Amino acid sequence: MSKLNKSNSELDLDRPNIEDYLPSGSLQDSHPKLRLRDLLDISPTLTEAAGAIVDDSFTRCFKSNPPEPWNWNVYLFPLWCLGVVVRYGVLFPLRAIVLTTGWIIFLSCYFPVHFLLKGHDKLRKRLERGLVELICSFFVASWTGVVKYHGPRPSMRPKQVFVANHTSMIDFIILEQMTAFAVIMQKHPGWVGLLQSTILESLGCIWFNRSESKDREIVARKLREHVNGADNNPLLIFPEGTCVNNHYTVMFKKGAFELGCTVCPIAIKYNKIFVDAFWNSRKQSFTTHLLQLMTSWAVVCDVWYLEPQNLKPGETPIEFAERVRDIISVRAGLKKVPWDGYLKYSRPSPKLRERKQQSFAESVLRHLEQK
């Protein structure tokens, strides 16, 4: 889009032609002469507004659809009760034990390695990577995670980033158990934040803060530095910027696509029959989310490592981002919506409304000139 300005505080920099997705409000071209009726008839605009009140594609992305209740009849209800007893009384304690064992092993190995091998960086890094992969495997086991990985495993090469669609923070854990990525994440409070600042820091993870507008430049710089370093862990980015409910993808932020390196897409799809893995961060804390996973039957998902993509000649980073989003959405069976994920936290920029106004105004003026 030629009209994009370079101001860093605008949220809609990452959005290509939204008019392709939304209906436009211009006049009918079948009547060459402009009549009073054409100006008075605001029904298309009103219909769009009412349509948005009744159903809109943005809210649908963050709706956790509860599964159909199946336990309502006299045969199935006792079965369901038995299931609850097994899940909470048998599986959950077993899983909690597995997870605690994992943590004990991890912590007792991690701290000695971290402090004693301070001088031997290469060895220390390798051991730390192995240990992080180990604790992630314990996590996945604690939800009885059944993960099928398709495609070639990520390799450690410079000048490449990995991008994936985002459903929950467990995406990171599931990918991490296979490869120790360095990820770029929102800094969280609580025990998660503690883990972030100690263990994940050593992997080379990068933190950002959604609410700070200047943050974008700092983060962009850190991304570039990381990718150019030969020794750094492969970088994993979730370009949606927020958790989406695994039925849709929102627009990808272009930051990952303008680093001048190869982008390797990863698609993740959870099987909802077992559990709905969508983490609605406004409704649940991460701890509640984990507990919910640990008291379900299993977490079943597919992970596809897709073919690495490069910026095509003449392609802008935004088009590149859309192309990769297309590849991921097709592979994981997700529908695309034209909204920026950050609209969860803020209002749309007035530019979009202005585009609609502009197209209507131009259409009126055009009809006038035809007299």
Place this chain on the structure above:
Amino acid sequence: MGSASSVLTQYDIEEVEEHCDHLFTQQEIVSLYERFCQLDKNAKGFISADEFLSVPEFALNPLSHRLLKMVDGLNFKDFVAFLSAFSSKPTLPQKIEIIFKVYDTDCNGKVTFSDLIEVLHDLTGSFMSDKQREEVLSQLLHEAGYTKESSLLFNDFVKILDSPGLKMEVEVPVD
């Protein structure tokens, strides 16, 4: 957040159906209730302006603030009654009534030249000058047999907007 029909009784559905003159089917009313609960985040019984504006597709509509005035703070029954103008069944006058209300901001039953200019301003923003808007509107009013000073009444709107029929239908997703 259980299923909607467990909270809405059959009596409630029939009452709402009555209130909206049977313009929505019972299934559509149930779907609308689910949507209402989805937008009304803390179950207050009405949807606040802020919650409407959190729907980006609504927020970027040029006429959203006018509709917002009409729909802000409505309870579910009135919400459905408001949306019934957008169902598949209303008569032409029922549809025109909502258009008239959007124009008639001071609710005195008359739409003046300045009301018309204001709505045209919302629709065109800064892409037409005030002078251009005035010119276009005066010219079109004149051609239709009105003047700048005349106030349009509801019947005038019906006359002007009659042909060839108003398309103003919104589909309620029914699962």
